[in-house]
Amino acid sequence: MSTSRRSFLRSAAGLALGGLSWRSRAENLLPRSERRVVVVGGGFGGAIAAKYLRLHDPSVDVVLIDRKTTYIACPFTNRVIAGLRDLAENTVGYDELAARHQITVLPTEVTAVDTAAKQVVTPGGAINYTRLVLSPGIDFRYDEIDGADPARTPEIMPHAWQAGEQTLLLRSQLAAMRSGGTVVMSIPLAPFRCPPGPYERVSLMAWYLKRTNPKSKIIVLDANPDIAAKARLFRAAWQQMYKGMVDYRPAQKVTRVILERRAVDTGAETIRGDVVNLIPPQKAAPLAFQAGVVGDDGKWCPVSQITFESRVPGIHVIGDSCIAGAMPKSAFSANSQGKVVALNMLAVMNGREPDAPAHVNVCYSYVNDREAMSVAGLYRVLGDNTVFVPQAGGLPTSYTELEGIQAASWFNNMLREMSS
Numbered sequence: 277m278s279t280s281r282r283s284f285l286r287s288a289a290g291l292a293l294g295g296l297s298w299r300s301r302a303e304n305l306l307p308r309s310e311r312r313v314v315v316v317g318g319g320f321g322g323a324i325a326a327k328y329l330r331l332h333d334p335s336v337d338v339v340l341i342d343r344k345t346t347y348i349a350c351p352f353t354n355r356v357i358a359g360l361r362d363l364a365e366n367t368v369g370y371d372e373l374a375a376r377h378q379i380t381v382l383p384t385e386v387t388a389v390d391t392a393a394k395q396v397v398t399p400g401g402a403i404n405y406t407r408l409v410l411s412p413g414i415d416f417r418y419d420e421i422d423g424a425d426p427a428r429t430p431e432i433m434p435h436a437w438q439a440g441e442q443t444l445l446l447r448s449q450l451a452a453m454r455s456g457g458t459v460v461m462s463i464p465l466a467p468f469r470c471p472p473g474p475y476e477r478v479s480l481m482a483w484y485l486k487r488t489n490p491k492s493k494i495i496v497l498d499a500n501p502d503i504a505a506k507a508r509l510f511r512a513a514w515q516q517m518y519k520g521m522v523d524y525r526p527a528q529k530v531t532r533v534i535l536e537r538r539a540v541d542t543g544a545e546t547i548r549g550d551v552v553n554l555i556p557p558q559k560a561a562p563l564a565f566q567a568g569v570v571g572d573d574g575k576w577c578p579v580s581q582i583t584f585e586s587r588v589p590g591i592h593v594i595g596d597s598c599i600a601g602a603m604p605k606s607a608f609s610a611n612s613q614g615k616v617v618a619l620n621m622l623a624v625m626n627g628r629e630p631d632a633p634a635h636v637n638v639c640y641s642y643v644n645d646r647e648a649m650s651v652a653g654l655y656r657v658l659g660d661n662t663v664f665v666p667q668a669g670g671l672p673t674s675y676t677e678l679e680g681i682q683a684a685s686w687f688n689n690m691l692r693e694m695s696s
């Protein structure tokens with residue numbers, strides 16, 4: 277049983293949790309008003325939605341639920357894998373957010389959404405909602421890879437695509453790899469969480485291995501026809517800094533794994549790795565499936581591009597789980613969607629017409645310990661879709677130390693904004 281689950285159950289038995297007895301917690305759970313929004317998922321989307329709901333309308337009661345007591349963020353975990361950062365620096369709690377905005381934060385698993393009763397179900401009891409925001413992140417489509425399973429495969433071939441133990445496992449495998457060993461990384465077909473993320477990981481692993489294991493190499497099996505983001509700049513970085521070390525192979529989809537041999541198969545060839553970083557294809561988190569908000573593609577959640585309301589009335593989906601047109605699945609996007617869902621859900625609840633939003637997204641990628649590059653995009657609603665606004669964003673001409681500094685500053689601001 278996880279620590280967060282245990283502490284919730286302990287609280288239910290009457291013991292203290294976060295300085296509050298279960299009785300006062302339960303009283304907190306009584307709506308302060310007629311209207312309560314429950315937000316499930318305290319990541320980049322959910323924590324921001326909860327905060328901005330309270331900032332825009334303090335008369336609305338907000339309950340934020342996450343299965344964990346602290347949030348470990350994914351951005352900058354590629355630096356953890358390269359030994360440049362401690363995972364603790366990626367970790368934030370909810371105490372300040374809860375106290376400053378009078379948000380009731382519950383560390384528990386939501387096991388189901390009862391759409392008829394308008395309740396979320398947890399091991400400690402059911403909680404009523406007027407409206408529900410889901411920002412539960414992603415899950416993996418292991419069923420599309422022969423020989424793979426969600427329990428055993430990540431222990432042998434870590435994905436490190438959800439931050440925490442998986443990040444540390446890949447880090448330790450890389451550090452322990454034999455001299456001259458081979459890392460095999462597989463990248464799924466888009467869309468997936470953080471389009472430039474795999475290529476940043478290639479760069480930072482290469483930076484690390486060049487210093488500690490110079491005869492090693494990285495074979496990148498990319499299911500996509502080309503590098504999915506910042507292609508020109510990643511190619512230049514690998515050519516200039518990691519020539520002979522990075523072997524990038526486009527249009528190579530891993531269809532089978534042989535766990536006991538630590539090997540992957542593309543149909544054309546079987547490749548053995550000393551370390552295998554298998555990033556599987558992705559889909560919305562399990563709770564989205566249970567709540568019935570996943571679309572006909574069986575993967576992601578279609579939503580109104582204005583209110584983020586899903587196919588189930590009263591349930592709004594944001595972040596990586598939702599389909600937001602051309603917006604990438606990123607922390608920056610989830611943050612923007614959190615703000616929009618707060619404003620436009622309140623507009624609907626308060627009888628006002630919601631406004632069509634515009635969004636910005638900027639994604640930074642490091643190519644070595646100091647230098648980074650960004651890609652920026654502006655997005656607007658056109659009909660039923662969110663589209664990229666041409667010539668409103670773009671790429672820099674090269675990676676620079678200045679962008680490395682800006683990336684660190686952006687990330688600190690993101691963590692501060694969601695936790696205070």
Ligand SMILES: Cc1cc2nc3c(=O)[nH]c(=O)nc-3n(C[C@H](O)[C@H](O)[C@H](O)COP(=O)(O)OP(=O)(O)OC[C@H]3O[C@@H](n4cnc5c(N)ncnc54)[C@H](O)[C@@H]3O)c2cc1C
Pocket residue numbers: 316317318319320321322341342343344347349350351352353354384385386387411412413414436437438469470473561563594595596597605606607608609610638639640641
């Ligand atoms: C290696 C890597 C690097 C990245 N770098 C960047 C970057 O530089 N810039 C950028 O913008 N993005 C980056 N991203 C992407 C970013 O991390 C995600 O897009 C972002 O986390 C999505 O936010 P979210 O709120 O949708 O989901 P998450 O952040 O995953 O949050 C979901 C939360 O929901 C909780 N939850 C789920 N189900 C339940 C349940 N049933 N009950 C209770 N709680 C539940 C989980 O515990 C979790 O805390 C990166 C991702 C990776 C993997």
